[in-house]
Structure formats: structure tokens, C-alpha cells
Amino acid sequence: MAKIKANKSSAANKEGVLARHGVSGKLALELMQDMLLYRRYEEKAEESYAIGKIGGFCHLHIGQEAGAAGVIKVLQPEDYVISAYRSHTQAIAKGISPNAVMAELYGRVGGVSKGKGGSMHLFGRDARFLGGHGIVGGQVPLATGIGWKIKYSGESLVCVCFMGDATVNQGGFHESLNMAAVWELPVIYVVENNEYGMGTAFDRVSKTEISMRSVPFDIPASSVNGQDVLSTFEHFRNLTEEVRAGGGPRLVELRTYRFRGHSMSDPVSGTYRSTEEVERHKEESDPIAILRDQLFAEGILDQDTLEGMDAKAKTIAAEAADFADESPLPEPGALYEDVWGETNAHGRLFFDGRRT
Amino acid sequence: MATMTYRDALNEALREEMDRDPDVFLMGEEVAEYDGAYKVSKGLLDVFGDQRIVDAPISELGFAGLGVGAAMAGLRPVIEFMTFNFAYLAIDQIINNASKLCYMSGGQFKVPITFRGPNGPALQLGAQHSQACETYYLHAPGCKVVTPATPADAKGLLKASIRDDDPVAFMEGELLYNFKGEVPEGDDFVIPLGVADLKRPGSDVSIITHGKMVHLALQASDKLEGEGIKAEVLDLRTVRPLDVEAILETVQKTNRVVYLEESWPYAGTGAQVVSIIQEEAFDHLDAPVLRVPQADVPMPYAKNLEALAKPNAARVVEACKKVLYR
Numbered sequence: 074m075a076k077i078k079a080n081k082s083s084a085a086n087k088e089g090v091l092a093r094h095g096v097s098g099k100l101a102l103e104l105m106q107d108m109l110l111y112r113r114y115e116e117k118a119e120e121s122y123a124i125g126k127i128g129g130f131c132h133l134h135i136g137q138e139a140g141a142a143g144v145i146k147v148l149q150p151e152d153y154v155i156s157a158y159r160s161h162t163q164a165i166a167k168g169i170s171p172n173a174v175m176a177e178l179y180g181r182v183g184g185v186s187k188g189k190g191g192s193m194h195l196f197g198r199d200a201r202f203l204g205g206h207g208i209v210g211g212q213v214p215l216a217t218g219i220g221w222k223i224k225y226s227g228e229s230l231v232c233v234c235f236m237g238d239a240t241v242n243q244g245g246f247h248e249s250l251n252m253a254a255v256w257e258l259p260v261i262y263v264v265e266n267n268e269y270g271m272g273t274a275f276d277r278v279s280k281t282e283i284s285m286r287s288v289p290f291d292i293p294a295s296s297v298n299g300q301d302v303l304s305t306f307e308h309f310r311n312l313t314e315e316v317r318a319g320g321g322p323r324l325v326e327l328r329t330y331r332f333r334g335h336s337m338s339d340p341v342s343g344t345y346r347s348t349e350e351v352e353r354h355k356e357e358s359d360p361i362a363i364l365r366d367q368l369f370a371e372g373i374l375d376q377d378t379l380e381g382m383d384a385k386a387k388t389i390a391a392e393a394a395d396f397a398d399e400s401p402l403p404e405p406g407a408l409y410e411d412v413w414g415e416t417n418a419h420g421r422l423f424f425d426g427r428r429t
Numbered sequence: 430m431a432t433m434t435y436r437d438a439l440n441e442a443l444r445e446e447m448d449r450d451p452d453v454f455l456m457g458e459e460v461a462e463y464d465g466a467y468k469v470s471k472g473l474l475d476v477f478g479d480q481r482i483v484d485a486p487i488s489e490l491g492f493a494g495l496g497v498g499a500a501m502a503g504l505r506p507v508i509e510f511m512t513f514n515f516a517y518l519a520i521d522q523i524i525n526n527a528s529k530l531c532y533m534s535g536g537q538f539k540v541p542i543t544f545r546g547p548n549g550p551a552l553q554l555g556a557q558h559s560q561a562c563e564t565y566y567l568h569a570p571g572c573k574v575v576t577p578a579t580p581a582d583a584k585g586l587l588k589a590s591i592r593d594d595d596p597v598a599f600m601e602g603e604l605l606y607n608f609k610g611e612v613p614e615g616d617d618f619v620i621p622l623g624v625a626d627l628k629r630p631g632s633d634v635s636i637i638t639h640g641k642m643v644h645l646a647l648q649a650s651d652k653l654e655g656e657g658i659k660a661e662v663l664d665l666r667t668v669r670p671l672d673v674e675a676i677l678e679t680v681q682k683t684n685r686v687v688y689l690e691e692s693w694p695y696a697g698t699g700a701q702v703v704s705i706i707q708e709e710a711f712d713h714l715d716a717p718v719l720r721v722p723q724a725d726v727p728m729p730y731a732k733n734l735e736a737l738a739k740p741n742a743a744r745v746v747e748a749c750k751k752v753l754y755r
């Protein structure tokens with residue numbers, strides 16, 4: 074989607090799509106604006122990485138924006154979201170400012186974790202975005218614990234836990250599903266199935282489909298086209314209310330595709346997937362192009378308006394990069410801050426010359 | 430002698446040991462079709478096939494344990510962790526099973542397994558991906574811990590580790606994979622575990638270290654040389670079993686020691702070595718032993734803080750001067 078242009082042919086039989094999904098025109102346009110922002114934002118991160126402003130690993134969500142937009146839009150501000158390392162867009166969707174996310178990617182004090190976390194470790198307590206986790210599957214038991222807290226305190230909230238397809242082969246995933254089922258915890262485990270864990274196709278290391286994985290625990294599973302933001306939104310709207318009302322945990326597969334390499338340091342294609350495969354997905358299942366065609370067909374969006382929305386998205390992304398650039402590096406003293414939540418312990422806390 | 434990278438030296442060791450012993454197989458994430466996340470197993474799938482070079486799902490606890498079971502039953506597995514950061518998920522299998530089975534079974538079951546992969550911080554990878562983890566594996570008896578610094582050591586020690594009848598945590602340096610050096614040729618180039626190597630002789634002060642930090646110690650000793658100080662660099666190579674004789678020898682020679690380590694100071698390898706020195710060579714010390722470790726904090730992402738957290742040559746130089754009272 075380097076350039077936005079209408080693709081008339083695919084808009085043919087999409088009549089009444091908003092009504093079918095029960096989505097208002099206003100909401101549909103919001104979803105479009107959100108996805109445009111996520112796309113342009115990740116492109117900006119890509120650019121900043123290329124010129125060395127962002128270091129380390131940087132995992133982009135390009136191609137998978139409908140998941141962030143369609144799922145998180147459904148939630149209330151007090152609901153929780155937790156995720157892995159491919160989570161810049163999700164953090165923004167949950168309410169962390171684009172500026173604070175970009176400054177974190179840049180490792181600056183203005184970052185949401187004061188520059189100490191980096192691209193993989195975004196956290197926002199106020200936004201109820203609980204990370205930003207770099208160990209595959211590490212967030213899944215945490216989500217279960219958040220579900221436990223919600224139930225313990227009798228709150229009518231939900232926790233959405235994002236993970237990738239390859240994560241369902243970690244033991245902690247299965248242990249978590251069992252506990253969530255036994256204790257009927259309000260957790261929605263969302264598997265973003267982009268078909269690969271790094272360079273390994275899902276079916277090379279997995280015998281059963283993702284939706285089969287919750288069968289042993291008697292957790293209802295479903296699968297949705299994660300490139301169609303309207304379907305995703307509708308699916309989660311219904312499901313979230315069931316979970317909120319005490320219906321217990323759910324497992325959802327979002328069928329999606331990653332348009333970039335696993336991280337900025339990995340190839341887009343190569344031994345594990347062909348360039349043609351990637352190009353075909355970009356052509357046929359770009360979530361932004363899909364929504365654009367739907368909204369053109371509905372007559373609630375035209376090319377000019379779309380371009381205006383895109384310009385707005387680019388401005389926000391550019392402003393975030395400027396903000397990050399201007400935000401200073403952390404003070405050296407910050408090195409020893411925040412290791413513990415409380416620093417009034419009686420003994421000696423640091424053992425490399427620091428006696429705090 | 431051939432000049433090759435650390436990565437190629439490891440690759441050659443794997444090839445030779447797999448050629449030599451049909452019971453050796455390699456399993457881990459991305460090791461086969463992707464040639465390994467850091468390309469250490471490049472080309473091995475073509476040579477040995479997918480029964481012996483095996484792509485695993487992201488199930489560290491599972492495939493580490495699978496390796497332990499296979500070793501109990503008679504195979505000689507090499508288990509690759511994409512990095513040792515991810516081996517925390519498998520540590521129960523490594524400590525509670527691999528490292529204790531020989532003892533618990535009264536010597537009936539040997540566990541000839543090698544767990545290998547990169548260890549130690551690279552650049553700006555943040556707290557969960559930047560840690561030197563050797564201490565976890567050498568704390569409990571039963572596991573050997575190897576940290577090669579050069580291509581030759583990488584090859585000779587990996588061959589020894591695979592041939593060894595005990596579990597070995599073989600910890601490579603991620604930033605060393607492209608490092609080139611001379612490597613002796615021939616199948617029987619094996620470096621025994623538990624033998625330190627004097628990487629540079631000196632007379633004024635000893636820098637004891639291991640793994641990637643050896644190169645930092647050499648840089649520091651270059652700088653010290655410029656100031657007329659002759660530093661000796663002792664590379665432990667294996668941190669368990671420890672070459673205590675070599676440690677005592679260098680202490681007796683220079684009477685002053687700086688221990689350089691990539692990991693945290695609290696109960697680290699340095700703490701262990703210092704304890705041995707004060708017990709067995711107290712009278713030979715002319716100054717307290719100083720440690721230069723990573724700062725005692727999880728690794729920060731911000732570039733400037735990360736630089737502050739890591740040991741560097743300047744800090745080593747400073748510590749050497751301090752033990753020399755200069």
C-alpha cells in the first residue's frame with residue numbers, strides 16, 4: 074500500500090457490508106483512520122531504524138493492523154491488554170500516546186518506559202496495557218493472572234492477550250488455558266496467526282489447527298478473518314460481551330499475514346517463504362485496501378477524503394518521530410533507578426560499587 | 430592452520446562430530462531450513478538430513494527435556510537455544526534432570542548432552558534479551574559450563590563438549606560469530622574441558638576472565654602496556670570445572686587480580702573465583718581482588734544507559750591501576 078489507489082473490481086459484491094456487520098459509518102471511518110495511523114507509524118519506525126535512531130530488535134505490525142484496530146476498539150478503557158513484542162500499534166490502540174511509544178523505540182526519557190524498555194517492552198499502566206513481552210509465551214500466564222484479578226475483585230472487565238501462532242506450542246499457553254477454564258477467568262486469548270514464527274511455517278511444527286488447541290480445556294474457540302477489520306470488530310464485540318458477562322475464557326484465531334520480515338534484521342522472504350507469496354498477500358489481503366474498497370462501495374468514503382485521512386496519519390507519525398528525536402537520553406543516574414519498587418531496604422542493594 | 434570465523438569453527442565442529450558419531454543430532458528452533466538464527470548450522474541439513482538436523486517448535490522446556498531423555502536412552506544430543514535468554518524456560522530440565530540424573534541414579538545414567546547457543550548481551554536488545562547466564566548453570570553441581578572466546582577454542586571445546594559424557598552448557602558469544610582466527614585442522618583437535626589458557630602473559634597484574642570478555646581484557650592490557658603496566662590475561666575457557674591451578678599460578682606470579690565478567694556481580698563467577706583466591710592464595714595477594722562486572726541492574730535499552738551498564742576496557746584499566754595503587 075505504498076500509494077493508495079482504488080481497486081474497483083474487488084468492491085463489487087460488498088453491498089451493505091456495514092449493515093451486515095452492524096457497524097456505523099462513523100465507526101468504520103474511525104477504524105480506517107486507526108489502521109492508516111498504524112501503517113504510517115510503523116513505516117516511520119522502519120525509516121528511523123534504517124537511519125539508526127532505533128536499535129536492537131524492532132518487530133513491525135505492517136499487514137496485521139486490523140487486529141489492533143478491530144479488537145481493541147471493542148474494549149472499554151478499564152479493560153486490559155497484554156501482548157508480545159510486535160505491539161507498537163496495540164499499545165497506541167489501547168491509549169498510549171504515539172509520541173510516548175516512538176520515544177520508547179528511540180530509547181529516550183519521553184518514552185513510555187523512560188527509554189529503559191525499548192521496542193519490545195512497551196508498558197502503560199494508565200492505559201492498562203501491561204506489556205510488551207520479549208519471551209515467546211511469557212505474557213500468556215500473566216494474562217491469566219490479570220483475569221484472576223478481575224474475577225477476584227468482582228469487576229466486569231476483560232483481559233485480551235495477544236500472541237503469535239508459534240506461541241501455542243509453549244507449555245505455558247496450555248497451562249494457562251487449563252487454569253483459565255477451571256476458574257472461568259475473563260480472558261480472551263487472541264492468536265494472531267500470520268502463518269510463521271520467524272522462518273518456520275506453523276504447520277511444519279504443529280499437528281493441529283490453532284482452534285483445536287482449546288478443545289481439551291473446553292474453552293470455546295473461533296477463527297476470524299483478521300484482514301477484514303469489520304469482521305474482526307463484529308466478532309470481538311459479541312464475544313467480549315459474553316466474556317464480560319461471566320462466560321469464561323475464549324480462544325480466537327485471527328487469520329493474518331505479516332508483510333515485513335520477522336524483525337527489522339530479518340529478510341522479508343527467502344528460504345521460508347517466496348517473494349511471490351508475500352506480494353500476493355499484499356495484493357489480496359491488505360486490511361486497509363479491503364476496508365477502503367468496502368467503504369467506497371458503501372459510498373461513505375471517496376479518494377479525496379481517504380487521502381486527507383492518510384495525510385493526517387502521516388502527520389501524527391512524523392510528529393511522533395520529531396517528539397522522540399527531541400526527547401533527551403535518560404540521565405546516567407537512571408541506570409540504578411527502578412530496579413526495585415521500594416529502595417528503603419535495610420541491606421545493601423547493589424553489588425558493583427553502588428551502595429544504595 | 431586455517432583462518433576462519435567463530436561461526437564456521439562451530440559449524441566445522443558440529444560437522445566433524447556428527448560424521449564421527451551417528452548418535453549425535455542437532456535440534457533447536459530454526460536450525461535446519463533457516464540454517465540457524467545465527468547461521469551456525471548452515472548447510473548441515475543438506476549433509477545430514479532432517480532426522481539429524483531438526484527444526485523444533487518454540488517449546489524450549491519440551492525439546493530440552495526431549496534431549497535429556499534421548500541422552501539417557503543412549504543418544505548424544507546437541508540442543509540449540511536460539512539464545513540462552515530462552516533457556517530459562519528449559520532450566521528445570523537442565524538443572525533438575527540433566528544435571529542430577531547421574532547422581533540420583535547412582536551413576537547408572539550418564540547424560541551426554543550439549544546445550545548450546547549465544548549468551549550475553551548484544552546491542553540494545555533490552556532486558557529480556559541481554560544477559561550473560563552462565564552463573565545459573567554452574568551453581569548446581571552436575572553441569573559443565575564452557576565459554577569459548579576464539580574460533581580455535583570454539584571448535585576444540587565444542588568437540589570436547591559433545592564427546593563429554595556429562596551435560597554441558599556451551600555458551601557462545603553472539604558478537605563473536607564473525608570474529609576470525611586461526612584454527613588447527615584435523616578431526617582430533619579437541620581442547621579438554623577444565624583447562625584455562627593464558628591469552629597474554631604479563632607480570633604486574635592478572636586479569637582473569639572468560640568468554641567474550643577475553644577480548645575486552647586484551648584491549649585493556651594493550652592500553653596498560655602503553656602506560657608501562659604488563660597485564661596478564663587468563664582465559665578460564667570453562668567456568669566449571671574450573672582450572673584452579675592456573676588461577677593460583679597467575680595470582681602467585683602477579684599478586685594482583687582483576688576479575689572481569691559479562692554478568693552481574695551478585696554470586697557470579699567472579700565471586701566464586703575471588704573466594705578460591707582468598708582461601709588458597711591469601712598470602713600472595715598485595716591488594717584486594719576487584720571485579721569488573723555488568724552493572725547490577727537489568728539491561729536498559731537506551732543506548733547511553735546500556736553503555737554504562739556494560740563492562741568496558743576503561744573500567745578494566747581503572748581497576749588494574751587501583752590494585753596496583755597507581
Ligand SMILES: Cc1ncc(C[n+]2csc(CCOP(=O)(O)OP(=O)(O)O)c2C)c(N)n1
Pocket residue numbers: 159207208209210236237238239240241265267269270271335458487489511515518
Ligand atoms: C522463548 C523464546 N524462544 C524463542 C524466541 C525467539 N523468537 C522471537 S519471536 C519468535 C517467533 C514467534 O512467532 P509467533 O509467536 O508466531 O509471533 P510473530 O512473531 O509471528 O508475531 C522467536 C522464535 C523468543 N523470543 N522467546
Ligand SMILES: [Mg+2]
Pocket residue numbers: 237238239265266267268269270271
Ligand atoms: Mg507468527
